Amino acid sequence: MEIRTASPEDLDAVTDIAAIVDPPVDDADLDVSYYRHLLEHGRVVVAEASDIVIGYAATIGVDRSRHLSDLFLHQDARGQHIGRRLLDAVWETDAALAPRQAFSSVHPAAMPLYIRAGMTPLWPLLYLNGSAAALPPSRLDVQEIGLALAADHETQWLGWRRHEQYGYWMQRPGARIFGVRDAAGIVAVGGTARNRSMHSIGRLVCVDASLLPDALVAAASWAGDDVMVAVPGVSPAASTLVDAGWRIVGHDIYCASEPDLFDPMRVLPHPGLL
Numbered sequence: 001m002e003i004r005t006a007s008p009e010d011l012d013a014v015t016d017i018a019a020i021v022d023p024p025v026d027d028a029d030l031d032v033s034y035y036r037h038l039l040e041h042g043r044v045v046v047a048e049a050s051d052i053v054i055g056y057a058a059t060i061g062v063d064r065s066r067h068l069s070d071l072f073l074h075q076d077a078r079g080q081h082i083g084r085r086l087l088d089a090v091w092e093t094d095a096a097l098a099p100r101q102a103f104s105s106v107h108p109a110a111m112p113l114y115i116r117a118g119m120t121p122l123w124p125l126l127y128l129n130g131s132a133a134a135l136p137p138s139r140l141d142v143q144e145i146g147l148a149l150a151a152d153h154e155t156q157w158l159g160w161r162r163h164e165q166y167g168y169w170m171q172r173p174g175a176r177i178f179g180v181r182d183a184a185g186i187v188a189v190g191g192t193a194r195n196r197s198m199h200s201i202g203r204l205v206c207v208d209a210s211l212l213p214d215a216l217v218a219a220a221s222w223a224g225d226d227v228m229v230a231v232p233g234v235s236p237a238a239s240t241l242v243d244a245g246w247r248i249v250g251h252d253i254y255c256a257s258e259p260d261l262f263d264p265m266r267v268l269p270h271p272g273l274l
């Protein structure tokens, strides 16, 4: 078994194993553009046995940190410390030089690896699904905007340059990038996409934490009726959705090597790209 750095030529090998170990839910097609994005803009390492990829890990740079996008092993290869070796290989530098973040699955072998890699479990990321029609009214308006304008707002509000990630979000099926406005101008930006059965809000960033629940309600109503979104459990936006009868259909645990890399009160993250 060998661990090696992947290149864009490994797209087929990575998507072949991803389709087995992390298949899309709801009969959706595998999002090949996500893996292409990781291979072109992130760092991907693969575990290979007899020339067959049996697992992979990927990270992406977010500001001064590295975010763990994926860590997946074929069922038959688990429990042999290959996951630990993939994780060790996927960081480009020491945690002291580039702080680390990850959304840990609830798989019992995932969290110990992240804790040993210097990350502390901090809060749950709730996957919520529900009807936009059940939500309270919002006083904010939503309109489609260009990806550069959305990314520019994130740079202004968070200091992050996410133009490449907006490029990926724009390639997803049914993708629309939006701005949420009050009377003074744009107060939140984000993106929606859709698969065969529902819409999703893949990202939402607010200028001010107090506006996040209202911005989410406005964005969900604009996205479509049946909507999926990932919301930090510590955000008041989570109770807005749960109070409206939305269902928690799963959760991951946010882990980080520093406590303030990500603001869960102002940002609804994309789990793979943060």
Ligand SMILES: CC(C)(COP(=O)(O)OP(=O)(O)OC[C@H]1O[C@@H](n2cnc3c(N)ncnc32)[C@H](O)[C@@H]1OP(=O)(O)O)[C@@H](O)C(=O)NCCC(=O)NCCS
Pocket (backbone or CB within 6 Å): 070, 071, 072, 073, 074, 077, 078, 079, 080, 081, 082, 083, 084, 085, 103, 104, 105, 106, 107, 108, 109, 110, 112, 113
């Ligand atoms: C998570 C995953 C990548 C881990 O890889 P792996 O090769 O199976 O794990 P490893 O053998 O490297 O190490 C797991 C460690 O967790 C430990 N562990 C397992 N269950 C545990 C538990 N309940 N409590 C504490 N530690 C536990 C193991 O003993 C091992 O530690 P050790 O080195 O002291 O023996 C792999 O199991 C996998 O692909 N799981 C399904 C997909 C998934 O959930 N991926 C994570 C996405 S965030």
